Amino acid sequence: MAEKRKKKLGIKQRYSMLTRGLGWDTTYQPMDKVFPYDNYEGIIIHDWEGWEDPFRLTMDAYWKFQSEKEKKLYAVIDSFAQNNGHLGITDARYVNAIKLFLTGVSPLEYQAARGFTHVGRQFRGVGPRVACQMQAIDELRHVQTQVHSMSHYNKYFDGLHSAPHMHDRVWYLSVPKSFFDDARTAGPFEFLTSISFAFEYVLTNLLFVPFMSGAAFNGDMATVTFGFSAQSDEARHMTLGLEVIKFMLEQDERNIPIVQRWMDKWFWRGTRMLTLVAMMMDYMLPKRVMSWREAWDIYFTEAGGALFADLARYGIKPPKYADIATKEAEHLSHQAWHIFYNYTHAAAFHTWIPEKEELDWLSEKYPNTFDKYYRPRLEYLDKEEKAGRRFYNDTLPMLCQVCQIPMGFTDMDDPTTISFEVSEYKDDKYHTCSLGCKDIFDYEPEKYVQAWLPVHQIYQGNCGGAEVPDVLKWYNFNLGADNMEYKGSPDQKLWDEWQAHRKKA
């Protein structure tokens, strides 16, 4: 008997049969009660079937690919730990980038997992829901693998011991935390615009990639392996980001102004948060990958420019204030490092004055600004430190009501004048650091007046006590170890001992 020829389905068709047909319109309960949150933002969807699945992964394939990646990754993490991989990094100063990542970024991965779980339940279309659920579990992967790979660093260095506790409390960590809280408290479409599009698609090369490249350049095999392993997840997440934008824009032209406003908002909020990355790239990596300015030019001005040119056919314009952000690329990292240098006694990582050749590198990379404004200040602070007068600022800074960064940024055309804006809401004044943040505040003041501003909270007595050391204990800092200048820190002392021991051996 001749074997019957079996029909073989293409990937798209197979995915569609296995997945898309699963949903139905409920009749025993009204659809609007089952999916109460997907229309209050004003986004109009005529046909959920118009969603193009960005990655047609069925669960069998998902388990297969992901488990193989996990096996390889954990083998590297184990071997890194077994072979004292931390001794192979360029310099212990590098670990401060890891500290910033574990306390500032890894908790965002967790927030992303929960946020995508939420929208993975709330959209009434099956296609977007499945895509969001897969991203949810991917993000859980990211936070867990980060916690696991950085666990080894925690065993040997300070400042890594209490990431979740710190993320909920510490002043500079309210910058990333409030960013994500903002996205999570927005509706499902805005959430996807903020995280999938602005964050994952437009800005990922300026956030995730610099940390991972920094790890590669500085001998951190554990983190860079995580980075490579997460790459295919990130590629999927980026595709989702672009798909959701196209989906909204193609469904109804009344969606365009809403999407445009979200792009403006989240571009600005994103670039503000990237301040921490800018500083990490220019100051915290002993072996530098590229300057923040160069990264901005390549990944935002060029790649972002191409993207927005592509979106122009839908009537979308480049984000508002992109020109200001580009101007800021000349200043941002220097101003941010200065803020942290001032307040490193209240931070869970160390700061320092760069070595001479590092200053020369900055002079070369920032010919328009560094020698003129920033190098003299660093050299002055260096002299003070060497004379035994390491400067710490004991006055708490005022924070921007929206991005929550201390209001230390200057007018970009006049870098000696602090920039700030004022809004009024219900007879109170609210200060923001920039026009970008002011616009965001003015559009939704009832949201941003709720912000848990760390400095206000300290002054109101909600953070462990009236004195700075009380607050730092409330942050769970080990005083004198987690905080303060790098020079003379326990991290540095141990590092030097390990290196001396290795040389002897």
Added chain:
Amino acid sequence: MSFDIKTNVIQPRRHTYAHIAKRLGGDKPATRYQEGTWDLQPTVNFHYRPTWNPEREIYDKSLTAIKMEDWYSFNDPRQLYYGTYTMARHKMMEAEESHFKFIDKSNMMTLMDAEWQQMVRDFILPLRHFEWGANMNNCDCSDKAYGTAISQVALFAAMDRLGIAQIISRVGLLLDDSTGKSLDQAKADWLDSDRWQGVRKMLEDSFVVEDWFELLVAQNLCMDGVVFPLFYQHFDEAGQAHGGSAMSMLNEFMQDWGKDEKRWMDHLLKVTAAESAENAALLSGWAVKWTDLAIEAFTPIAHHVLGDKADEAMTSIRTEITQRAKKSGLEI
């Protein structure tokens, strides 16, 4: 002779993160499950209230009537975090995949009686929509749950239910030579056939349950407590007389999955009920309510497949749920 590689030993300054050490009662080496689970969820100082529901915080204990002193009292007895989860499921799926291949190659589906083939289309294929509903419910529980420990088991369960819905869909494609016609018919049955309306109504009613812990009990103890034994044991056994061994092979994933679900679900009930009499009373009330609903909802399909043996099967299923619940400290 001993084997002794000389290594450069450096004493670690601490063995684990501070919040983990606190839970372990001292600075001791921790497992990956512990480090990847405990305290990952933010707990205080949220910046804004959800614009989609300003009544609640982003993470909010009051989204269920259950009260726990510590929402990490429950730990997954399977110790699953993402890595071990995907590896465990891949292993199960590999076995399932080889069954699919074997059955496809040997045309094993055609060994079933024509009537039983029709029966399989009647009972298993519409269940893919029930599985999709179970995905939604677990996703909802994962979204609203307090603490990483419970949230992550629910997320794993949600993804698993999508996986099971896809396995069932593939059964349909085996039966209809990949035309998808059997799936269209199954959807029509799900939407209109009298046999399925009780199930669909119960499931749609569960979509609007507010309390996530009630939903967790409704879905994973009560509805699943009926579905897994009914479809993958009783129906499976009934198929033996009709050449249904292909279905027995394909049921393996679901049979294993059902056992796996009981492990964490029963433990979760036990820990939660042991916390207080109030918790135990809430859980018991939900278990009684949803077990009754689930038994009633699935009775028509049980009769269709098992005929006069259906009542006996449903009685034994009810007994099994009752025993599990009692063992976990519920009164039912």
